[in-house]
Amino acid sequence: PMAPGPSRTVLHALLVERAMTYSLFEREYARVSALLYEETGDRVFRNATLAEPTLRRWTSGGLRRLPAHPAPAVLERMFGLPVIQLLASPEPDKVHQAAAPALTESDIEMTAREAAGHASEAAASTLPEMTIDQVEDDIRHLAAGYGALALPDAYQQARLLLEVSQRHLDRTRSPRQQARLYLLAGEAAALCGAACFDLFLLRSAAQFARTAFLYGQTIEFGPLQAYAYGVLAYISYWQDRPAEAVRHAQAAAQAQGVGTVGRRRIAVIAGRAWGHLGDAASARAAMTHAERLTDPSARDDLHDIGGEFGMSVERMLMSNASTSLLLNDASAAAANAQAALDSYGALPSDQRPAMSIAQAHADLAHARLLLGEMDGVAEALDAVLSLPAAWRGTGIVQRVNSIRQRLLVPALGQAQPLRDYGDAIEDWTARAPGQPQATHLGLPQQES
Structure with missing residues (x-):
């Protein structure tokens, strides 16, 4: 001083x-x-x-x-x-x-x-509400219309929406807005994962699914965590890890706040996982459980968006047809696939997802092949092979490849209506927009 x-x-x-x-x-x-x-x-x-x-x-x-x-x-x-x-x-x-x-x-x-x-x-640092509303509308529109988009376009749109959501998160300090944007970022990451799965980029798909899960965990939103676990489950069984798939499906079933549609989705995925594991009783129990989930009052803010996030009755029937094939139940597979196609056919033309319909046709062809209905096989295969290349995702390509393996059995492959389908299937699958095109499309690269 x-x-x-x-x-x-x-x-x-x-x-x-x-x-x-x-x-x-x-x-x-x-x-x-x-x-x-x-x-x-x-x-x-x-x-x-x-x-x-x-x-x-x-x-x-x-x-x-x-x-x-x-x-x-x-x-x-x-x-x-x-x-x-x-x-x-x-x-x-x-x-x-x-x-x-x-x-x-x-x-x-x-x-x-x-x-x-x-x-x-x-x-x-508070965003205009309409800015967030627009992102939400865009994600809902993409999810609902996912089945009508070419797969590379679906990925690019989801990626852009993920980036927009993340940028907006950096611009707001409002806890309420941050919670909304974490959910939107999680939904966009989930859609990125779905597109990567369809484009044969399974490791990237799993990473996006885990990202979606973490966003859901951040805001304690069970439906997003359940959806992410479901994606991880079907990635696991497509990679021949059925026990892991069952664990993921069981974790999804523990998520809180999941409505009827979400529970149906979990049950359908669990049924397929049990089918891959060879547990017929558990697979059939899961399929039956899925069919009984019909309460329209139990809803959540993710699965009831529908489209890629949902599990419509048509999609359930189509997936249960695939599970029935795993259980060597050709009659049940044919019945489920045909029911799915009939139900899809009753929808307005702009609400019929091309890829899901092709999957149902593929399962119907496979079931008819096992049942010895050769003319019916050719008819169903023609519907599958007309699917444009941009919609040929992992699920449909794997189904068609399974049919090709069946056709290698001389008694089946040499049947008159099917004699020329082997080469057609190989050419069809080679044109799917999978991993070789990833660099050109700006998609995440699969690790070697």
Whole structure:
């Protein structure tokens, strides 16, 4: 602090009264200078400093001229007195009375300014609701129309929506908006995973599914976690890891807040996983459970979007046909596949997902092949092979390859209606938009 004793200037008296050392004075001087720079834009205030010898000259008295700009303005703001009075000899009975209220006001003003700035920054970090609403609408539209999109286009749209959701997360501090955007980012990641699965990029599909799960875990949203576990389950059984698939399906069933459609989806996936594992009783129990899940009042905000997130009755029947084939129950497979096709046929033409319908036709062809209905096999195969290349995803290609393996049995492959289908199937599968095209399409690369 300034040395006590007779003060030669009012400034010295104030510094002694407040026990203000040079370092304290310097910090206050810099703070007030910054405040004046904000208010005036005068660059002289920017980063203004004061050397200790200069302060001692000001407090010693006898100055013949006032300090140069910006010092007078800074001192007057700091102490609330004209600089000429601050550098004059003090009148002891007036120093505290004149100066103390001014300094308190300055402190309050600065604190209020900082608080207002913080509040303004927080307010500026809140997105317009319509911005988030648009992302939500885009994701719902993509999910609902997924089956009508070419697979590379579906991936690209989902990727862009994931990036948009993540950018918006960086722009808002509103907990409510962040929760919405975490959900949207999770949904977009889930759609990226679905597209990668269909494009034979199974490792990338699993990574996207785990990303979706983590977003769901962040906001404690069970339906998104259940969906992600379902994706991991069918990735596992397509990769010949049925026991792992069953574990994922069981984990999905433990998720909270999942509605009827989501529960049906989990049961359907569990049935297929049990089928791959060779447990016919558990597979049939899961399929029966899926068929009995019909309560329309139990809903959730993910699976009831429908489309790729849903599990319609048609899609359930189609998937149960595949499970029946795993159980070597050709009659049940044919019945389920035909029921799925009949149900799809009753929908408006713009609501008939090409890839799902092709999968049902493939399962019907396979079932008829096992039943020895060769003319019916050819009819169903013709419907499958007419599917454009852009929709030839993992599920349909694997089904068609299974049929090709059956046709290698001489008694089947040489049947007159099927004699030329082997080469046609090989050519058809070779044109699927899978891994070889990933670089060109801007898709994530599969690890070697």
